[in-house]
Amino acid sequence: MSTSTVDLHPEHPHGPGPHGDAGAHEHDPRQQHHFTTMEQQFDTSKIGMWLFLATEVLTFGGLFAGFGLMQNRYPQEFVEAHEQLQRLAGALNTVVLLVSSFTMVMGVQAARNNQPKKTARYLWLTVACAGIFMVVKAYEYTHKFEEGLLPGVFYHHHGDLIAGSHGYATFFSFYFMMTGLHGLHVLIGMILLSWLAIRAKRGEFSDKYYTPVDLVGLFWHLVDMIWIYLFPLYYLIT
Amino acid sequence: MSTHTEHAHDPKAEARVYIVTLVTLLILTVITVGASYINFGSGNVVIALTIATIKGSIVALFFMHLRHDKPINAIIGLTGFLFLGIFLMFDFIDVGTRTNPQPINLHAPPAATAPANAPATPAPDSRKE
Numbered sequence: 001m002s003t004s005t006v007d008l009h010p011e012h013p014h015g016p017g018p019h020g021d022a023g024a025h026e027h028d029p030r031q032q033h034h035f036t037t038m039e040q041q042f043d044t045s046k047i048g049m050w051l052f053l054a055t056e057v058l059t060f061g062g063l064f065a066g067f068g069l070m071q072n073r074y075p076q077e078f079v080e081a082h083e084q085l086q087r088l089a090g091a092l093n094t095v096v097l098l099v100s101s102f103t104m105v106m107g108v109q110a111a112r113n114n115q116p117k118k119t120a121r122y123l124w125l126t127v128a129c130a131g132i133f134m135v136v137k138a139y140e141y142t143h144k145f146e147e148g149l150l151p152g153v154f155y156h157h158h159g160d161l162i163a164g165s166h167g168y169a170t171f172f173s174f175y176f177m178m179t180g181l182h183g184l185h186v187l188i189g190m191i192l193l194s195w196l197a198i199r200a201k202r203g204e205f206s207d208k209y210y211t212p213v214d215l216v217g218l219f220w221h222l223v224d225m226i227w228i229y230l231f232p233l234y235y236l237i238t
Numbered sequence: 239m240s241t242h243t244e245h246a247h248d249p250k251a252e253a254r255v256y257i258v259t260l261v262t263l264l265i266l267t268v269i270t271v272g273a274s275y276i277n278f279g280s281g282n283v284v285i286a287l288t289i290a291t292i293k294g295s296i297v298a299l300f301f302m303h304l305r306h307d308k309p310i311n312a313i314i315g316l317t318g319f320l321f322l323g324i325f326l327m328f329d330f331i332d333v334g335t336r337t338n339p340q341p342i343n344l345h346a347p348p349a350a351t352a353p354a355n356a357p358a359t360p361a362p363d364s365r366k367e
Contacts, residue, residue, distance in 0.1 A: 043308060050311045054318030061322035065329050072333050091271050095264060102260040105301045106253065113249050221301045228293045232286035236274035 030209050042211050049215040053222050060226050067174045067233065077167025080160065082234065084149055086140065090235035093136050094227065100129030101224040108217045111210040116203040119213065123197035130190045137183055151176045175234060182230060185223045192216045259300040266293050
C-alpha cells in the first residue's frame, strides 16, 4: 500500500502498480486513495446511489400512502377531482419521460464506449425531453391555477357536486405536493444532465471512468419510474 | 472493471435491447390508458397498478441494468420497496378494520336506556361536532 500523499498526486499515474496487482492496470488519477481499484470505487459509488434511491422510494411511498388513505376517505370527491386532470397531457408526459429514459441509457452506453460526442448528444436529448415534460406540466398547472383547483385553503373552484367537502382540496393538496416534488426532481435532473453533457463534450468520460453518467442515469430512471406510478394513480384511476 | 467487461458485448445488440424495451414500455402505456376508458369497477385500480409495476420492473431490469448488475444493488433497491410494502400493508389493515369515528356515524342511545330520572337535563349531545 502506498501512502495517501503519493496517491493524491496525479502526476504519477503510471508508476509501478502501488497495490500489489503487478501493474494489471494503470493508476487512474481519479482513483481516490481509500479505494484499492477503480472497480471498487465505481461499485461503492453505485451502492451509495442505490441507497439514495431506496430513500427516494420511501419518500414518495409515504406520499402515495397518504394519497391512498385520503382516497379511501373521500372516494367520490377524488373521482370527480381526477376528472379535472387532462389524461392526454399525462399520457404525453409519460411518453416523453419514457423516451428520455431511453436517450439516457443510450448516453450511458456511449460514455462507456468512449464516444464523448454521442454521449453529449444523448444527454442533451434527455434534457430536451425533460424540458418538454416541464412545459406540459407548466401548462397543466396554469390551467389548474385559473380554475382555482389549488391545494388546501387556496382551493376555490366552483361547480363541485358535494358542496363544502374537504375532499377536493385534499386531492389537489396531494396532486401539487406529489407532482411538484416529482417536478423538482426533473429540474434537478436537468441541471445534472446539462452539467454531465458539458463534461462529456470535454471528453471527461470513458470506459475507464463514467461513474457520474451512470449514477445520474440511475437517478433519472427512478424519476421516470415514480412518474410511471403517479400517472395511472392521478390521471387514470376512476 | 468486471462491471465494464460484462457490458463489453456488442453495443449494437445492446442498443437493440434498449429500443425493444422502450417500445414495450410505450405499448404498455397505450394499454393502461386504453384500459382506463373501460369500466372494470374496482378492477381498474388493479389493472393500472399491475401494468405500472410491470413497467417499473422493466425500467429497473433493463434501463437501470439490474439484470446484469451486482446483486447488492437490486437488494438495496428492493429493500426500499419491501419496507414501503410493510408500511402500506399496515395502512390498509388500519383502513380495513377501523370503523369510521366521525360523529355522524355514532348511533344515539336507544330511548329505553336513557336515564328516566333526568328528563329536564339531557346528557351532553355526543353527536354534535
